[in-house]
Amino acid sequence: MTASNDRHELPEPHDLHDLEAQAARPRRQYGHDAHIVCDNLVRIYQTEGVEVQALQGLDLLVDRGDLVAVVGASGSGKSTLLNILSGLDTPTAGGARVAGCDLLAMKAKDRLRYRREVVGFVWQQTGRNLFSHLDALDNVMLPMSYAGTRGAAAERKAGELLDLLGVGHARDRRPAGLSGGEQQRVAIAVALANTPDVLFADEPTGELDSATAHQVFEALRTANRELGVTVVVVTHDADVAGQVRRTVAIRDGKTSSETVRAVAVDEDGAERHVAEEYVMLDRAGRMQLPREYVERLQMRDRVRVALDEDHVSVWPAADAGNDGDAGDEREAREPVPAE
Structure with missing residues (x-):
């Protein structure tokens, strides 16, 4: 993938006063008008001493x-x-609501x-x-x-x-x-x-x-x-x-x-x-790239991203396939501008 010259710099961080004011503002509950809400839902099982993470921060809204x-x-x-949404199982963490019922707050x-x-x-x-x-x-x-x-x-x-x-x-x-x-x-x-x-x-x-x-x-x-x-x-x-x-x-x-x-x-x-x-883009800004894209471009460990005029570009890091300690410092490489 190539990158455009028309990239935007990320905005300067707010000062402490702005951040405190923003945190003090009342926030609308996630999925407040949805019929089914899964909010960062986590379910971890313990099987013979092995931890199985069946759900890892799942978000879902259904009207x-x-x-x-x-x-x-x-x-x-x-x-x-x-099983969680039907009340047959309980989540380890996160939130789940169905038809206004809070599944984590329910008693037997x-x-x-x-x-x-x-x-x-x-x-x-x-x-x-x-x-x-x-x-x-x-x-x-x-x-x-x-x-x-x-x-x-x-x-x-x-x-x-x-x-x-x-x-x-x-x-x-x-x-x-x-x-x-x-x-x-x-x-x-x-x-x-x-x-x-x-x-x-x-x-x-x-x-x-x-x-x-x-x-x-x-x-x-x-x-x-x-x-x-x-x-x-x-x-x-x-x-x-x-x-x-x-x-x-x-x-x-x-x-x-x-x-x-x-x-x-x-x-x-x-x-x-x-x-x-x-x-899908979750509320933490995370998404899963299609598996076939990742395999075709041999993306691994880390990738480079840049903000263009109306979209975000993602491409493999030039050193992603190199062997060696992941903690080693590597030379930063700037993307090649499109002609």
């Missing part, structure tokens, strides 16, 4: 009514994130109510979603009974949910008599039984063929569109990730990139779907 896919390689931290009783009334959850394994001895209707009615809704009212609501998700015909069948796709759609109805604000789904199509996976995803889309519930789906399925407006990628325990999809209208009035990928 009310959004349908968002979270993608990433195995071990990237996406399932850990979902609050956490139980949160999982019962505020969020719904769909597992990849159908055996974790449904009771094998209950039919579809009774499976949906069961969480309602814990929340105090029983009898005809519960039966009516459960039937409406099954109809909405396209499995009303299977209301009297037990899980063994349902196909894999039907089981997952009934599981979504169970998760929606108590009218949650947010629905989380962990690899809901992971054990299904593409046609059946499409049906399950359409059920999630229907819940989002018809009921207004915010939906967050963790998935490896590229087809599912490509059908949502917003896809967030996690790498090494942090949000690394985000793809936003929209419908654009050209000069002739024809509609076309467009997708644009962004690298």
Whole structure:
């Protein structure tokens, strides 16, 4: 990469009085109007004396009514994130809020109510979603009974949910008599039984063929569109990730990139779907460069950056590949101006 002559000098630091005045000003809470907020979220596990950092300062905002896919390689931290947001796990540090609930401040009783009334959850394994001895209707009615809704009212609501998700015909069948796709759609109805604000789904199509996976995803889309519930789906399925407006990628325990999809209208009035990928910049100014960029330019250890007129340039340090002690002083090299 080459650098331009039109570079700006960084501004002079403020004096102590300015810094104190700035610190004294009230600051708006991060993500104050978002439905889901992850603020520098950290989760560290201890496994047989080994420390595993599943989340390393992750930031994420999701608006009310959004349908968002979270993608990433195995071990990237996406399932850990979902477990924390659903109240099944607690973070080591940072902040997490869902529908106004502070997940770090919850006591055991609050956490139980949160999982019962505020969020719904769909597992990849159908055996974790449904009771094998209950039919579809009774499976949906069961969480309602814990929340105090029983009898005809519960039966009516459960039937409406099954109809909405396209499995009303299977209301009297037990899980063994349902196909894999039907089981997952009934599981979504169970998760929606108590009218949650947010629905989380962990690899809901992971054990299904593409046609059946499409049906399950359409059920999630229907819940989002018809009921207004915010939906967050963790998935490896590229087809599912490509059908949502917003896809967030996690790498090494942090949000690394985000793809936003929209419908654009050209000069002739024809509609076309467009997708644009962004690298995520956290509040500390950190970002993860795409892995293929780093490998192609052989970036390692440290890089050089410069502020141009309307963008920031990044290129490999001339001595980044040299052997030797990283603490040794090296000669500073100025970037070569573009011709």
